[in-house]
Amino acid sequence: MALAVFVLIGLIGYELAKGARASMHQFGWHFLVSTDWDPVNDVYGALPYIFGTLVSSILALIIAVPISVGTAVYLTELAPHWLRQPLIMFIELLAAIPSVILGFWGFFVMVPWLHKYLAPSLEKTLGFLPFFKGHNYGPCMLAAGVILAIMIVPIITSVSREILRSVPGLQREAAYALGATRWEVTRIAVLSYAKKGIFGAIILGLGRALGETMAVTMVIGNSPYIGSSLFKPAQTLASIIANEFNEAPPVGLYVSALFELGLVLLGVTVLVNIFAQLLLKTFAGPSVKPQP
Amino acid sequence: MQSTPAHSFLSAAPALTVRKLSIYFGQNKVLKEVSIDVSAKAVTAIIGPSGCGKSTFLRALNRMHELTPEARMDGEIRLFGEDIYARHVEPVIVRRRVGMVFQKSNPFPTMSIAENVTVGLRLNGLRDRKLLAERTEESLQMAALWNEVKDRLNAPAISLSGGQQQRLCIARALAVRPEVLLMDEPASALDPLATQKIEDLIIDLKKDYTIVIVTHNMQQAARISDFTAFFYLGNLVEFGQTAKIFTNPANKQTEDYVTGRFG
Numbered sequence: 001m002a003l004a005v006f007v008l009i010g011l012i013g014y015e016l017a018k019g020a021r022a023s024m025h026q027f028g029w030h031f032l033v034s035t036d037w038d039p040v041n042d043v044y045g046a047l048p049y050i051f052g053t054l055v056s057s058i059l060a061l062i063i064a065v066p067i068s069v070g071t072a073v074y075l076t077e078l079a080p081h082w083l084r085q086p087l088i089m090f091i092e093l094l095a096a097i098p099s100v101i102l103g104f105w106g107f108f109v110m111v112p113w114l115h116k117y118l119a120p121s122l123e124k125t126l127g128f129l130p131f132f133k134g135h136n137y138g139p140c141m142l143a144a145g146v147i148l149a150i151m152i153v154p155i156i157t158s159v160s161r162e163i164l165r166s167v168p169g170l171q172r173e174a175a176y177a178l179g180a181t182r183w184e185v186t187r188i189a190v191l192s193y194a195k196k197g198i199f200g201a202i203i204l205g206l207g208r209a210l211g212e213t214m215a216v217t218m219v220i221g222n223s224p225y226i227g228s229s230l231f232k233p234a235q236t237l238a239s240i241i242a243n244e245f246n247e248a249p250p251v252g253l254y255v256s257a258l259f260e261l262g263l264v265l266l267g268v269t270v271l272v273n274i275f276a277q278l279l280l281k282t283f284a285g286p287s288v289k290p291q292p
Numbered sequence: 293m294q295s296t297p298a299h300s301f302l303s304a305a306p307a308l309t310v311r312k313l314s315i316y317f318g319q320n321k322v323l324k325e326v327s328i329d330v331s332a333k334a335v336t337a338i339i340g341p342s343g344c345g346k347s348t349f350l351r352a353l354n355r356m357h358e359l360t361p362e363a364r365m366d367g368e369i370r371l372f373g374e375d376i377y378a379r380h381v382e383p384v385i386v387r388r389r390v391g392m393v394f395q396k397s398n399p400f401p402t403m404s405i406a407e408n409v410t411v412g413l414r415l416n417g418l419r420d421r422k423l424l425a426e427r428t429e430e431s432l433q434m435a436a437l438w439n440e441v442k443d444r445l446n447a448p449a450i451s452l453s454g455g456q457q458q459r460l461c462i463a464r465a466l467a468v469r470p471e472v473l474l475m476d477e478p479a480s481a482l483d484p485l486a487t488q489k490i491e492d493l494i495i496d497l498k499k500d501y502t503i504v505i506v507t508h509n510m511q512q513a514a515r516i517s518d519f520t521a522f523f524y525l526g527n528l529v530e531f532g533q534t535a536k537i538f539t540n541p542a543n544k545q546t547e548d549y550v551t552g553r554f555g
Contacts, residue, residue: 081361174398174461176359178412178468179388188411192402 013266019259026253031260037224037240039248044257046264048224052141052236053268056216057209059145059230060152065202067149068156072198075157076164077186088161095154103218106147111138111219114146119231130228139221142230147215152205159204163197164190203276210269213238237265305372307332307472307502308353313367315348315357322348324526325367330472330519335498337517337534338506341549344523346506350474353504354390355383371471388416391470395477397457399449399464406445408460412468427467434500435463436493455486462493466501473497475505479512491516510550514538522546 017024023031023044034045071091075084119136126132136142167190175189191198221233222243235243241258248255306329315323323345330336338346351357352365355376369376376386399408409428410418418424428445432438437459441452449460458478465473475494479487494503494516507513513520513534520537522529522545530537530546541547548554 168398170394170396170398171400173356173359173392173394174400174464175411176356177354177387177392177394178415178464179384179386180415181384184415188400188415192400195402 009266009270013263016259016263016266020256020263022253023256023260027257031257032264035224035226039244039254042253044253044260046237046261048226049235049237049240049261050264050268051226052144052220052224052234053210053238053265056141056144056148056220056234056236057206059141060148060209061202061206063145063149064153064156064205068153068201068205069160069198071153071157072160072164073186073191075161077182077190088158091154091157094150095158099151099212099214100218102147102151103215106143106215106219107139110146111140111143114140114143118142123231131230134229134231136231137233139219139233140231141220141225141234144216144220144234144236145230147219148209148212151212151215152209155208156201156205159201160194160198163194163201166197167193199276199279203273206272206276207269210272211238211265213242217242237261237268241265305332306330307372308504309368309370309373310353311368311370313349313352313369314365315345315352316364316366317360318362322526323352326523326528328521328528328531330502330504332502333498333500334518335494335503335505335516336519336521337513338504338521338523339508339510339513339549340523340529341554342508343525345526346523347476349523350392350476350504350506353472353474354387354392356387356392358383388412388468389470390472390474391465391468392474393458393461393465393476393478396481397454397461399452399457399460401448401450403449404446405441405449405452405460408449409463409467412464416468431463431467432460434466434497435459436489436496437463453486455482455489458482458486458490459493462490466497470501472502472504475503477506477508480508487512510538510552522549524549 027034027044031044031046032050033047034043035047036043036045037048038044071087075087079087115136115138119132119140119142122132123136171189171193172185175185180188216236217239220235220239222235222239223233224240225232225234241261245255245258248258308328308330310326310328310330313323313326314321326345326349328336338349340346348357353369357363357365365377371386371389375381376390400411403411406425406428409431410424413424413427429438429442432441437456440456441447441460444451449457452460458481462473462478479490482490491512494505497503498518505513505517517534519532520534521531522537522541522543524545530541530543532542537546538550541550
């Protein structure tokens with residue numbers, strides 16, 4: 001089974017590499033660090049898109065992780081029983097919304113709201129930080145981060161919930177018997193037991209965020225950008241492929257460069273996952289693995 | 293309180309006085325009007341067949357049964373005279389005064405040996421490293437584990453053997469210096485050698501602690517306890533000095549049980 005996955009990833013990588021051969025030959029490693037993207041002069045580079053992908057995903061994690069883990073803890077440890085099932089259903093429903101619909105909502109509801117209320121108040125209060133400098137004109141990196149966060153909350157929440165549920169009751173009792181309060185039980189017996197698994201849940205969410213295309217494309221503004229401000233439009237690997245695949249002639253350097261972006265996206269995703277696995281190994285503690 | 297009831301034969305003040313304790317799970321009455329005096333600095337064993345309510349009884353003594361959503365109780369339990377179910381008494385405080393060791397050892401796997409011992413103290417807000425180290429040694433000494441782990445206090449708790457883990461759990465419970473120690477079949481998952489160690493430890497501990505132990509093993513009850521209570525179908529059938537319960541029980545059911553005719 002695991003082998004089949006490797007073979008599949010290998011084959012996809014091979015196909016992408018085949019398509020990207022012309023671009024790889026032309027630009028070499030320089031492709032990864034170049035900021036040019038000029039179809040007229042046929043010069044291409046991936047850096048702004050790698051940047052956009054990483055930053056929007058990390059932003060999504062920063063927003064989604066506290067919400068998801070908090071919700072999962074609330075659902076397993078604190079919520080009254082009658083509330084649990086409806087809440088779980090609501091969260092799972094969130095996962096069922098097609099990403100293009102979420103993108104619609106993002107573009108017509110969230111982005112204007114962000115532009116009108118959130119961005120000005122962030123600028124006013126936290127404007128001294130480089131992230132909230134500059135003026136916002138609507139679609140931007142922040143919007144992409146928020147929409148991605150909404151998309152990965154369900155998966156991180158439900159996997160974390162499973163992990164927390166798998167913490168043995170005996171662990172909780174051990175803490176209760178020492179005179180721990182409910183919150184202390186959650187902290188010393190539940191969360192520390194489950195942290196490895198929750199980390200895995202977060203990585204699952206990150207994997208989803210890195211590759212998410214449609215909703216992001218609709219709210220990020222689609223203009224290559226490298227910089228600190230989250231109010232500026234940006235672009236991700238996935239969104240530029242989705243945007244320009246139709247425009248590129250079926251042969252030539254342009255389409256080949258898009259193929260290479262796909263290869264880079266695959267590479268980034270695989271690397272992030274490997275990195276996460278290595279990090280996971282350094283964590284002490286029992287392995288309660290996520291079982292999605 | 294009424295005149296000295298028949299179930300009290302202690303001269304000194306009891307550590308725990310239980311009066312007409314009934315516990316319900318939903319519609320199910322699993323413990324029926326149990327009254328017992330648990331004497332201080334002695335081992336009281338609770339015996340009886342599975343499902344007789346002995347664990348439920350034990351868990352009522354530190355309000356652990358309250359964690360079961362549909363559990364309900366009637367009656368009164370006093371710890372050195374103080375009603376532990378009084379409205380102003382927090383279960384958290386009761387559990388600090390009445391420690392507990394479980395059937396299966398349950399050290400915190402992400403913590404080291406030393407951290408496991410001090411976790412209760414740290415919950416109480418103790419931060420002084422020197423004091424924590426002192427209490428770690430003291431508790432591990434009392435749990436007869438110090439010599440085996442003193443060179444690797446920072447090793448993960450789960451690197452210990454099953455018997456050692458259980459003694460670590462005892463050390464963890466002792467570190468907060470509880471007034472009473474409850475043990476729910478603490479040796480039932482251990483091999484004979486490890487069981488022996490736990491039993492020696494219990495006999496040793498009763499110099500300083502009041503111990504209530506639930507056990508399936510009648511030889512164990514006979515070996516280590518001073519008083520024995522026999523529960524059957526939620527009733528306290530007989531309670532008395534261990535020697536009497538095992539050699540000359542007043543009740544036919546008790547006799548049948550301790551002689552191994554049922555259970």
